[in-house]
Amino acid sequence: MTTSEEITYHVPVLLKESVDGMNIQPDGIYVDVTFGGGGHSKEILSRLGKNGRLLSFDQDEDAEKNIVNDQRFTFVRSNFRYLPNFLKYHQIEQADAILADLGVSSHHFDDSERGFSFRFDGALDMRMNKRSGITAADVVNNYGEKELADIFYLYGELKNSRKLASIIIKERANKKIKTIEEFLTIIKPLFGREREKKELAKVFQALRIEVNHEMEALKEMLLAATEMLKPGGRLVVITYHSLEDRMVKNLMKTGNIEGKQHQDFFGNIQTPYRLITNKVITPNEEEIARNPRSRSAKLRIAEKKLEQ
Missing domain, CATH: 3.40.50.150 (Vaccinia Virus protein VP39)
Structure with missing residues:
Protein backbone atom coordinates (compact mmCIF):
# COMPACT_ATOMS: atom_id res chain seq x y z
CA MET A 1 0.00 0.00 0.00
CA HIS A 107 7.45 16.07 -6.18
CA HIS A 108 9.79 18.13 -8.36
CA PHE A 109 7.22 18.66 -11.10
CA ASP A 110 4.58 19.69 -8.56
CA ASP A 111 6.78 22.18 -6.69
CA SER A 112 6.35 25.53 -8.47
CA GLU A 113 9.45 26.97 -6.75
CA ARG A 114 11.76 24.43 -8.41
CA GLY A 115 10.91 25.46 -12.00
CA PHE A 116 10.76 21.94 -13.46
CA SER A 117 7.26 22.24 -14.94
CA PHE A 118 5.61 24.61 -17.41
CA ARG A 119 2.32 24.12 -15.52
CA PHE A 120 3.27 26.74 -12.91
CA ASP A 121 4.86 30.14 -12.93
CA GLY A 122 7.97 30.56 -10.81
CA ALA A 123 11.71 31.04 -11.08
CA LEU A 124 13.37 29.36 -14.06
CA ASP A 125 15.60 27.21 -11.84
CA MET A 126 15.55 23.40 -12.45
CA ARG A 127 18.51 22.57 -10.19
CA MET A 128 18.33 19.17 -8.49
CA ASN A 129 20.89 20.42 -6.01
CA LYS A 130 19.62 23.82 -4.82
CA ARG A 131 22.94 24.57 -3.11
CA SER A 132 25.05 24.99 -6.21
CA GLY A 133 25.36 25.20 -9.97
CA ILE A 134 23.76 27.24 -12.74
CA THR A 135 20.00 27.66 -13.15
CA ALA A 136 17.88 27.31 -16.28
CA ALA A 137 17.65 31.13 -16.30
CA ASP A 138 21.46 31.28 -16.46
CA VAL A 139 21.40 28.96 -19.48
CA VAL A 140 18.75 30.87 -21.47
CA ASN A 141 20.27 34.27 -20.65
CA ASN A 142 23.99 33.53 -21.02
CA TYR A 143 24.54 30.71 -23.51
CA GLY A 144 25.37 31.52 -27.13
CA GLU A 145 22.92 30.82 -29.95
CA LYS A 146 24.73 27.69 -31.19
CA GLU A 147 25.07 26.32 -27.66
CA LEU A 148 21.33 26.75 -27.05
CA ALA A 149 20.42 25.19 -30.40
CA ASP A 150 22.67 22.20 -29.67
CA ILE A 151 21.08 21.67 -26.24
CA PHE A 152 17.53 21.75 -27.62
CA TYR A 153 18.48 19.44 -30.49
CA LEU A 154 20.60 16.92 -28.56
CA TYR A 155 18.73 16.80 -25.25
CA GLY A 156 15.20 17.64 -26.40
CA GLU A 157 15.38 16.20 -29.92
CA LEU A 158 13.58 19.33 -31.15
CA LYS A 159 13.56 19.84 -34.91
CA ASN A 160 13.14 23.62 -34.63
CA SER A 161 16.06 23.99 -32.19
CA ARG A 162 17.78 26.74 -34.24
CA LYS A 163 14.64 28.83 -34.50
CA LEU A 164 14.06 28.38 -30.78
CA ALA A 165 17.59 29.51 -29.93
CA SER A 166 17.32 32.49 -32.30
CA ILE A 167 14.12 33.85 -30.75
CA ILE A 168 15.51 33.46 -27.21
CA ILE A 169 18.63 35.44 -28.16
CA LYS A 170 16.47 38.15 -29.73
CA GLU A 171 14.09 38.48 -26.76
CA ARG A 172 16.73 38.40 -24.03
CA ALA A 173 18.49 41.37 -25.66
CA ASN A 174 15.47 43.44 -24.61
CA LYS A 175 14.88 41.94 -21.17
CA LYS A 176 16.41 39.19 -19.02
CA ILE A 177 14.25 36.03 -18.92
CA LYS A 178 13.76 35.19 -15.24
CA THR A 179 10.46 33.31 -14.85
CA ILE A 180 8.70 30.35 -16.45
CA GLU A 181 5.86 32.62 -17.60
CA GLU A 182 8.27 34.99 -19.34
CA PHE A 183 9.98 32.04 -21.02
CA LEU A 184 6.70 30.48 -22.18
CA THR A 185 5.50 33.78 -23.64
CA ILE A 186 8.60 33.77 -25.86
CA ILE A 187 8.61 30.14 -27.01
CA LYS A 188 4.91 29.13 -27.16
CA PRO A 189 4.24 30.83 -30.55
CA LEU A 190 6.75 28.39 -32.12
CA PHE A 191 4.58 25.37 -31.37
CA GLY A 192 1.22 24.34 -32.79
CA ARG A 193 -1.64 23.92 -30.32
CA GLU A 194 -2.05 20.19 -30.97
CA ARG A 195 1.56 19.35 -30.03
CA GLU A 196 2.26 22.23 -27.65
CA LYS A 197 2.47 20.21 -24.42
CA LYS A 198 4.77 17.55 -25.90
CA GLU A 199 7.09 20.13 -27.43
CA LEU A 200 7.23 22.27 -24.28
CA ALA A 201 8.03 19.14 -22.27
CA LYS A 202 10.99 18.53 -24.62
CA VAL A 203 12.25 22.11 -24.15
CA PHE A 204 12.08 21.80 -20.36
CA GLN A 205 13.72 18.35 -20.47
CA ALA A 206 16.62 19.75 -22.50
CA LEU A 207 17.20 22.61 -20.07
CA ARG A 208 16.94 20.31 -17.04
CA ILE A 209 19.50 17.90 -18.50
CA GLU A 210 21.92 20.77 -19.20
CA VAL A 211 21.46 22.45 -15.80
CA ASN A 212 22.09 19.22 -13.90
CA HIS A 213 24.74 17.77 -16.27
CA GLU A 214 22.59 14.64 -16.33
CA MET A 215 24.23 12.87 -19.27
Whole structure:
Protein backbone atom coordinates (compact mmCIF):
# COMPACT_ATOMS: atom_id res chain seq x y z
CA MET A 1 0.00 0.00 0.00
CA THR A 2 1.30 3.46 -0.93
CA THR A 3 1.60 5.95 1.90
CA SER A 4 0.37 9.53 1.60
CA GLU A 5 4.01 10.65 1.95
CA GLU A 6 4.98 8.68 -1.16
CA ILE A 7 2.02 10.04 -3.11
CA THR A 8 3.09 13.61 -2.43
CA TYR A 9 6.74 12.95 -3.18
CA HIS A 10 7.05 10.16 -5.71
CA VAL A 11 5.13 7.01 -6.59
CA PRO A 12 7.82 4.39 -7.29
CA VAL A 13 7.73 3.16 -10.88
CA LEU A 14 8.05 -0.59 -11.62
CA LEU A 15 8.67 -1.11 -7.90
CA LYS A 16 8.28 -4.89 -7.67
CA GLU A 17 9.88 -5.60 -11.04
CA SER A 18 12.99 -3.50 -10.32
CA VAL A 19 13.58 -4.76 -6.77
CA ASP A 20 12.90 -8.36 -7.88
CA GLY A 21 15.55 -7.74 -10.56
CA MET A 22 18.13 -6.89 -7.88
CA ASN A 23 18.00 -10.52 -6.67
CA ILE A 24 18.13 -9.42 -3.00
CA GLN A 25 19.98 -11.72 -0.59
CA PRO A 26 19.31 -11.16 3.15
CA ASP A 27 22.94 -10.37 4.02
CA GLY A 28 23.87 -8.54 0.82
CA ILE A 29 25.09 -5.00 0.21
CA TYR A 30 22.86 -2.86 -2.02
CA VAL A 31 22.88 0.65 -3.46
CA ASP A 32 19.94 2.82 -4.52
CA VAL A 33 21.53 5.75 -6.35
CA THR A 34 18.21 7.65 -6.71
CA PHE A 35 16.60 7.70 -3.24
CA GLY A 36 13.93 10.39 -3.86
CA GLY A 37 10.82 9.53 -1.86
CA GLY A 38 12.44 6.36 -0.58
CA GLY A 39 9.95 3.96 -2.17
CA HIS A 40 12.49 1.64 -3.75
CA SER A 41 14.80 1.84 -0.73
CA LYS A 42 12.01 0.87 1.68
CA GLU A 43 11.17 -2.15 -0.47
CA ILE A 44 14.84 -3.21 -0.54
CA LEU A 45 15.08 -2.89 3.27
CA SER A 46 11.93 -5.01 3.68
CA ARG A 47 13.78 -7.87 1.96
CA LEU A 48 17.08 -7.56 3.87
CA GLY A 49 18.09 -9.53 6.94
CA LYS A 50 19.66 -7.96 10.04
CA ASN A 51 23.16 -8.09 8.50
CA GLY A 52 22.15 -6.65 5.14
CA ARG A 53 23.15 -3.13 4.14
CA LEU A 54 21.72 -0.39 1.92
CA LEU A 55 23.32 2.87 0.81
CA SER A 56 21.04 5.40 -0.90
CA PHE A 57 22.16 8.51 -2.79
CA ASP A 58 20.34 11.77 -3.45
CA GLN A 59 21.72 15.28 -4.00
CA ASP A 60 18.37 16.98 -3.28
CA GLU A 61 17.94 18.25 0.28
CA ASP A 62 14.16 17.60 0.03
CA ALA A 63 14.89 13.86 -0.17
CA GLU A 64 16.37 13.96 3.35
CA LYS A 65 12.85 14.33 4.75
CA ASN A 66 12.22 10.74 3.63
CA ILE A 67 15.28 9.20 5.32
CA VAL A 68 14.58 5.81 6.89
CA ASN A 69 15.46 5.26 10.55
CA ASP A 70 17.13 1.87 10.19
CA GLN A 71 20.63 0.83 11.28
CA ARG A 72 21.08 -1.09 8.01
CA PHE A 73 20.51 2.11 6.03
CA THR A 74 22.99 4.88 5.11
CA PHE A 75 21.92 8.05 3.31
CA VAL A 76 24.50 9.77 1.10
CA ARG A 77 23.66 13.35 0.17
CA SER A 78 25.54 13.50 -3.10
CA ASN A 79 25.23 13.12 -6.86
CA PHE A 80 25.44 9.48 -7.91
CA ARG A 81 28.41 10.27 -10.16
CA TYR A 82 30.51 10.04 -6.97
CA LEU A 83 29.41 6.45 -6.32
CA PRO A 84 32.92 4.93 -5.98
CA ASN A 85 34.15 7.68 -3.63
CA PHE A 86 31.34 7.17 -1.13
CA LEU A 87 31.33 3.38 -1.31
CA LYS A 88 35.03 3.42 -0.46
CA TYR A 89 34.41 6.02 2.29
CA HIS A 90 31.83 3.66 3.83
CA GLN A 91 34.32 0.78 3.51
CA ILE A 92 32.40 -1.03 0.78
CA GLU A 93 34.58 -2.53 -1.93
CA GLN A 94 31.76 -3.91 -4.09
CA ALA A 95 27.97 -4.18 -4.00
CA ASP A 96 25.59 -7.04 -4.78
CA ALA A 97 23.26 -4.82 -6.81
CA ILE A 98 22.89 -1.19 -7.85
CA LEU A 99 19.50 0.36 -8.66
CA ALA A 100 18.89 3.62 -10.55
CA ASP A 101 15.44 5.11 -11.24
CA LEU A 102 16.32 8.00 -13.56
CA GLY A 103 12.91 9.67 -13.54
CA VAL A 104 12.32 13.14 -12.12
CA SER A 105 9.95 12.70 -9.20
CA SER A 106 6.40 14.04 -9.24
CA HIS A 107 7.45 16.07 -6.18
CA HIS A 108 9.79 18.13 -8.36
CA PHE A 109 7.22 18.66 -11.10
CA ASP A 110 4.58 19.69 -8.56
CA ASP A 111 6.78 22.18 -6.69
CA SER A 112 6.35 25.53 -8.47
CA GLU A 113 9.45 26.97 -6.75
CA ARG A 114 11.76 24.43 -8.41
CA GLY A 115 10.91 25.46 -12.00
CA PHE A 116 10.76 21.94 -13.46
CA SER A 117 7.26 22.24 -14.94
CA PHE A 118 5.61 24.61 -17.41
CA ARG A 119 2.32 24.12 -15.52
CA PHE A 120 3.27 26.74 -12.91
CA ASP A 121 4.86 30.14 -12.93
CA GLY A 122 7.97 30.56 -10.81
CA ALA A 123 11.71 31.04 -11.08
CA LEU A 124 13.37 29.36 -14.06
CA ASP A 125 15.60 27.21 -11.84
CA MET A 126 15.55 23.40 -12.45
CA ARG A 127 18.51 22.57 -10.19
CA MET A 128 18.33 19.17 -8.49
CA ASN A 129 20.89 20.42 -6.01
CA LYS A 130 19.62 23.82 -4.82
CA ARG A 131 22.94 24.57 -3.11
CA SER A 132 25.05 24.99 -6.21
CA GLY A 133 25.36 25.20 -9.97
CA ILE A 134 23.76 27.24 -12.74
CA THR A 135 20.00 27.66 -13.15
CA ALA A 136 17.88 27.31 -16.28
CA ALA A 137 17.65 31.13 -16.30
CA ASP A 138 21.46 31.28 -16.46
CA VAL A 139 21.40 28.96 -19.48
CA VAL A 140 18.75 30.87 -21.47
CA ASN A 141 20.27 34.27 -20.65
CA ASN A 142 23.99 33.53 -21.02
CA TYR A 143 24.54 30.71 -23.51
CA GLY A 144 25.37 31.52 -27.13
CA GLU A 145 22.92 30.82 -29.95
CA LYS A 146 24.73 27.69 -31.19
CA GLU A 147 25.07 26.32 -27.66
CA LEU A 148 21.33 26.75 -27.05
CA ALA A 149 20.42 25.19 -30.40
CA ASP A 150 22.67 22.20 -29.67
CA ILE A 151 21.08 21.67 -26.24
CA PHE A 152 17.53 21.75 -27.62
CA TYR A 153 18.48 19.44 -30.49
CA LEU A 154 20.60 16.92 -28.56
CA TYR A 155 18.73 16.80 -25.25
CA GLY A 156 15.20 17.64 -26.40
CA GLU A 157 15.38 16.20 -29.92
CA LEU A 158 13.58 19.33 -31.15
CA LYS A 159 13.56 19.84 -34.91
CA ASN A 160 13.14 23.62 -34.63
CA SER A 161 16.06 23.99 -32.19
CA ARG A 162 17.78 26.74 -34.24
CA LYS A 163 14.64 28.83 -34.50
CA LEU A 164 14.06 28.38 -30.78
CA ALA A 165 17.59 29.51 -29.93
CA SER A 166 17.32 32.49 -32.30
CA ILE A 167 14.12 33.85 -30.75
CA ILE A 168 15.51 33.46 -27.21
CA ILE A 169 18.63 35.44 -28.16
CA LYS A 170 16.47 38.15 -29.73
CA GLU A 171 14.09 38.48 -26.76
CA ARG A 172 16.73 38.40 -24.03
CA ALA A 173 18.49 41.37 -25.66
CA ASN A 174 15.47 43.44 -24.61
CA LYS A 175 14.88 41.94 -21.17
CA LYS A 176 16.41 39.19 -19.02
CA ILE A 177 14.25 36.03 -18.92
CA LYS A 178 13.76 35.19 -15.24
CA THR A 179 10.46 33.31 -14.85
CA ILE A 180 8.70 30.35 -16.45
CA GLU A 181 5.86 32.62 -17.60
CA GLU A 182 8.27 34.99 -19.34
CA PHE A 183 9.98 32.04 -21.02
CA LEU A 184 6.70 30.48 -22.18
CA THR A 185 5.50 33.78 -23.64
CA ILE A 186 8.60 33.77 -25.86
CA ILE A 187 8.61 30.14 -27.01
CA LYS A 188 4.91 29.13 -27.16
CA PRO A 189 4.24 30.83 -30.55
CA LEU A 190 6.75 28.39 -32.12
CA PHE A 191 4.58 25.37 -31.37
CA GLY A 192 1.22 24.34 -32.79
CA ARG A 193 -1.64 23.92 -30.32
CA GLU A 194 -2.05 20.19 -30.97
CA ARG A 195 1.56 19.35 -30.03
CA GLU A 196 2.26 22.23 -27.65
CA LYS A 197 2.47 20.21 -24.42
CA LYS A 198 4.77 17.55 -25.90
CA GLU A 199 7.09 20.13 -27.43
CA LEU A 200 7.23 22.27 -24.28
CA ALA A 201 8.03 19.14 -22.27
CA LYS A 202 10.99 18.53 -24.62
CA VAL A 203 12.25 22.11 -24.15
CA PHE A 204 12.08 21.80 -20.36
CA GLN A 205 13.72 18.35 -20.47
CA ALA A 206 16.62 19.75 -22.50
CA LEU A 207 17.20 22.61 -20.07
CA ARG A 208 16.94 20.31 -17.04
CA ILE A 209 19.50 17.90 -18.50
CA GLU A 210 21.92 20.77 -19.20
CA VAL A 211 21.46 22.45 -15.80
CA ASN A 212 22.09 19.22 -13.90
CA HIS A 213 24.74 17.77 -16.27
CA GLU A 214 22.59 14.64 -16.33
CA MET A 215 24.23 12.87 -19.27
CA GLU A 216 27.77 13.31 -17.92
CA ALA A 217 26.70 12.20 -14.43
CA LEU A 218 24.87 9.15 -15.82
CA LYS A 219 27.89 8.13 -17.89
CA GLU A 220 30.19 8.39 -14.85
CA MET A 221 27.77 6.45 -12.64
CA LEU A 222 27.25 3.64 -15.17
CA LEU A 223 30.98 3.15 -15.73
CA ALA A 224 31.60 3.26 -11.97
CA ALA A 225 28.80 0.75 -11.35
CA THR A 226 30.59 -1.76 -13.57
CA GLU A 227 33.64 -1.49 -11.32
CA MET A 228 31.71 -1.40 -8.05
CA LEU A 229 29.54 -4.49 -8.67
CA LYS A 230 30.62 -7.90 -7.43
CA PRO A 231 30.86 -10.66 -10.04
CA GLY A 232 27.28 -11.95 -10.27
CA GLY A 233 25.98 -8.58 -9.05
CA ARG A 234 23.03 -6.88 -10.75
CA LEU A 235 22.69 -3.49 -12.43
CA VAL A 236 19.02 -2.42 -12.52
CA VAL A 237 18.10 0.80 -14.33
CA ILE A 238 14.77 2.50 -15.10
CA THR A 239 15.01 5.05 -17.93
CA TYR A 240 12.47 7.57 -19.26
CA HIS A 241 13.84 9.01 -22.49
CA SER A 242 15.80 7.71 -25.47
CA LEU A 243 19.09 9.45 -24.62
CA GLU A 244 19.56 7.79 -21.24
CA ASP A 245 18.04 4.49 -22.40
CA ARG A 246 20.56 4.29 -25.26
CA MET A 247 23.46 4.78 -22.83
CA VAL A 248 22.19 2.06 -20.49
CA LYS A 249 21.49 -0.38 -23.35
CA ASN A 250 24.92 0.23 -24.86
CA LEU A 251 26.70 -0.32 -21.54
CA MET A 252 24.86 -3.55 -20.81
CA LYS A 253 25.40 -4.96 -24.32
CA THR A 254 28.96 -3.82 -25.03
CA GLY A 255 30.46 -2.62 -21.75
CA ASN A 256 30.81 0.97 -22.98
CA ILE A 257 28.52 3.99 -23.37
CA GLU A 258 29.14 4.43 -27.10
CA GLY A 259 28.02 0.90 -27.96
CA LYS A 260 31.32 -0.02 -29.67
CA GLN A 261 31.56 -3.77 -30.02
CA HIS A 262 34.83 -5.49 -29.15
CA GLN A 263 34.99 -9.12 -30.21
CA ASP A 264 37.22 -11.97 -29.16
CA PHE A 265 39.00 -14.37 -31.55
CA PHE A 266 35.76 -16.34 -32.03
CA GLY A 267 33.62 -13.27 -32.78
CA ASN A 268 31.91 -13.11 -29.37
CA ILE A 269 31.15 -9.60 -28.12
CA GLN A 270 33.34 -8.76 -25.12
CA THR A 271 31.17 -7.26 -22.37
CA PRO A 272 31.32 -7.44 -18.56
CA TYR A 273 27.54 -8.08 -18.45
CA ARG A 274 25.05 -10.83 -19.11
CA LEU A 275 21.59 -9.50 -19.97
CA ILE A 276 18.82 -10.62 -17.61
CA THR A 277 16.21 -8.80 -19.69
CA ASN A 278 16.66 -9.26 -23.43
CA LYS A 279 13.52 -7.16 -23.91
CA VAL A 280 12.82 -4.08 -21.80
CA ILE A 281 10.20 -4.34 -19.06
CA THR A 282 7.53 -1.62 -19.23
CA PRO A 283 4.65 -0.71 -16.86
CA ASN A 284 1.32 -2.43 -17.36
CA GLU A 285 -1.88 -0.51 -18.12
CA GLU A 286 -2.91 -0.53 -14.46
CA GLU A 287 0.32 1.17 -13.36
CA ILE A 288 0.12 3.73 -16.18
CA ALA A 289 -3.47 4.57 -15.16
CA ARG A 290 -2.35 5.00 -11.53
CA ASN A 291 0.78 6.97 -12.43
CA PRO A 292 0.71 8.51 -15.97
CA ARG A 293 4.38 9.55 -15.73
CA SER A 294 5.35 5.88 -15.78
CA ARG A 295 4.19 5.61 -19.41
CA SER A 296 7.67 6.16 -20.85
CA ALA A 297 9.53 4.02 -18.28
CA LYS A 298 11.80 1.19 -19.43
CA LEU A 299 13.48 -1.25 -17.06
CA ARG A 300 16.74 -2.98 -18.03
CA ILE A 301 18.56 -5.53 -15.86
CA ALA A 302 22.02 -7.01 -16.36
CA GLU A 303 24.31 -9.21 -14.28
CA LYS A 304 28.08 -8.76 -14.06
CA LYS A 305 29.74 -11.84 -15.46
CA LEU A 306 31.58 -14.14 -13.04
CA GLU A 307 34.54 -14.41 -15.37
CA GLN A 308 36.02 -11.32 -17.04
